[in-house]
Amino acid sequence: MKPPLRAVLLPLLASLPLLLMPPAGAQITGPAPAQEKPLEYKLANGMTVIVKPDRRAPTAVHMLYVRVGSMDEVDGSSGLAHVLEHMMFKGTPTTGPGEFSRKVAALGGRENAFTTRDNTGYFQQIPANRLEDVIRLESDRFARNQWADDEFKRELEVVKEERRMRTDDNPRAQLYEQLSAVTYQVSPYRRPVVGWMSDLDSMTAQDARDFWRRWYVPANAAVIIAGDVDPQQVRRLVDKYYGSIPARAVPARKAQQEPQQNGIRRMEFKAPADQSYVTLAFKVPQLRSFEKTPENDDALALTVLSAVLDGYEGARLDRALTQGPDRLADSVDAGNGLWGRGPQLFTLSGVPAPGKTPEQVEAALREQVARVAREGVTDAELNRVKTRWIAGEIYKLDSVMNQARELGSAWVQGLPIDADERLMARLREVTADQVKSVAGRYFGDDQLTVGILRPLPVDPNRKPRQPAVPVRH
Template identity: 35%
Template sequence: MKFSSQRVLHRVPVVLPVLMLVLLMFAPFAQAGVFNPKTTTLSNGMQVVLVENHRAPVVTHMVWYKAGAADEIPGTSGIAHFLEHLMFKGTKTIAPGEFSKIVARNGGQDNAFTTWDYTAYFQNIARDRLGMVMEMEADRMQNLQLSDKVVLPERDVIIEERRMRTDNNPSALLGEQMRNALFMQHPYGRPIIGWLHEMQQLTTQDAMDWYKKWYTPNNAILVVAGDITMDELKPMAEKYYGSIPAHDVPKRVRVKEPTQHAPRKVTLTDARVGQPSMSRYYLAPSYNTENADQAPPLEVFSEILGSGTTSRLYKSLVVDQKLATTAGSFYDPVAMDLSTFGFYAVPRDGVQMADLEAALDDEIAKTLKDGITQKELDEARQRLLDSAVFARDSLSGAARTLGEALAVGLTVDQVESWPDRINAVTLDQVNAAARAVLDDKRSVTGWLLRPKGAKGPGMPTAPVTGEMETH
């Protein structure tokens, strides 16, 4: 289960890698579980999850809200991400901008991120400062103070963020256009940061309405990983979060994507492009969709076809045919609704994009016709599961993996049983899932091109892989 997520981080200080849930296949570890979390629920409905790790006297403290860009009312795109920024603008007891300064003065780091399905806030800090950050996080869960004086300047900040990270980035622009073409009706086609013309109209009232609608303990998950036990954590959670009143939250609506009848093509030509590239997205199931049983086989298939320098695509397009400098695939099954399965490739100098796309098509067609081999299945499964050794060592990795899964409606048991699902994947399942998903009628292909005669080196660009760049 690859728990990579598409996100917009709150500010620059911390760069965290996209995390994969990668686990062990060996029976003793499978029996013991993955992270072996402990869970409880407070009287107001807030879920509490703990992953003990006593290697160092530090903790990761995270609060996840089950609300993201896909929950926004049409016409207010970007409000989920905007409110994430505004959560740092103060309460009755903490002045605007002081939250992060307090964390830093106490030796910690903090940040936040927004996706289509959730918004999360976190602090990495010494064990003896956990109560302090819990008190501050609980404070802003219920006592956020907003006025035009702080909201309107911050709106200018997110508008500038969009200009810098999207409008001035050809790769990001192409990715935005591709997603909007792939999801014809579904809100996953809406950019997390928002459409510029709608962002410019966001108000203080919009932000407060969003806050009051979704930010409540019964719509939140507290995940802590580190040097603490549940006997210690639960009383602290009750003290700081348990007294916050719960209120009803609306049902989260995800409209059904209509039947798609034709492949789409998006071409972006821009003098700022430093390196041309191509990408392709296919609609794919997630662990929450009707065909969730296809998710584990697709994870294995992506590992075989496009993960690393030993993958089929890399060996064919880069090593053997020498048409590309890199090539690969991507797939993220953790979402409330549909996901994407995709490919990317960067042509070598002098190679025409049409020739590269034709070679990619040929490799995909060959794989679908002949299928993968048992040897490829065994090796891919082993690689996925062996990597799990490192997942246990990551303090924040455990918290993020569990929080992400729970925020989209999965369960702790589904996270813990992932090795069993991967071990159960068969050759026929991988081949069948690949043939079902790689349907051109449910795809979008994107070309990122540099115009002929453009002068200068262009800005650094990367193929559109479906992962929103973090900052």
């Protein structure tokens, strides 16, 4: 599990396997292969529907996005969105606990779900001729989810075990969890998606039912279907099963503005670990639209900066900190949170090499950004990262799952269905001068929170935790 702050990495940076990359000198300037354009419309009850035909294989992906995540919780109820995600597999008036998954498997499909700060998503990939079956199943549990209190108690223990295995037993995950709590004072991003254990201990079945009734309303959800499908047939099926769900108002959301930070923040976390670790989180602007505004332009330039620093093997951070006989770090990385429903961060992280300290790595990471601010970047660096992004857009089309997820993610952020094309166009426009400018303006102490993992001795006799109950995902 990657720690929460690393989740702000731009998805298309994370989806570029090195084996798929063109040679360093290659130039890819043409558009992606021609595809049928996605269609978007709304049902009478307010639910959004997005259809993306892709007829290269007889498979289809059906996804349901709900615009509710951990950021919609309140203090004392952290983890509720994630717990409810688990409970959505526990039944309806016509489907018993676990029966949803068994039915999808019997169709020859696979399915799962996920919860983030910004949204909750459910997906199934099935043979295209079984699409109606999963639409019927998903619409049923969206509208009629129900389960007994005892079922909730059992599943809550599964979530607690998930927290123990993925966070409590993972020093870096704990570091990022606490770093979020220090970085943000007002933003609900300060709470962990999985929830604080004390909140899980006090959570009730009725809490989850109330959360479901409040947020799982048609106007707060989108159905995304991609693959070998006929849009008109999809329209008939979606209207038949989802269109009959009664409309309800989406609860009002109160804007929460993070106060200005004045001075560097630092936190340290001690835990049994093999190596120390340091991460720097800088508050930065986020992309809110594709309009040319100073904030949007800076968010895009910061994304290019992150790729110049760490967007390919042998990029600036790698060359400067991890190579040579006197290297400072075993590994380094950088990432920019381009967009999200809440405030975003630019992160720099590193694992000190033997004999080196987190403070040395921290100083070296900041120096690399300062060097860009002084000297700028080369045209070759810009061309390289832009070429890789364009290549990634082409290779991305091989996966209908990726296509559906990108469409759903754009909807969650309130962006248009051609957000991927617009993003590529805007990134291609970023200049070396813009990258140099943001490197000089967003990396001061007043935007920075530093987190350091101080390793304690590891018990050589300690055995890895064995889950007492099965963890779904």
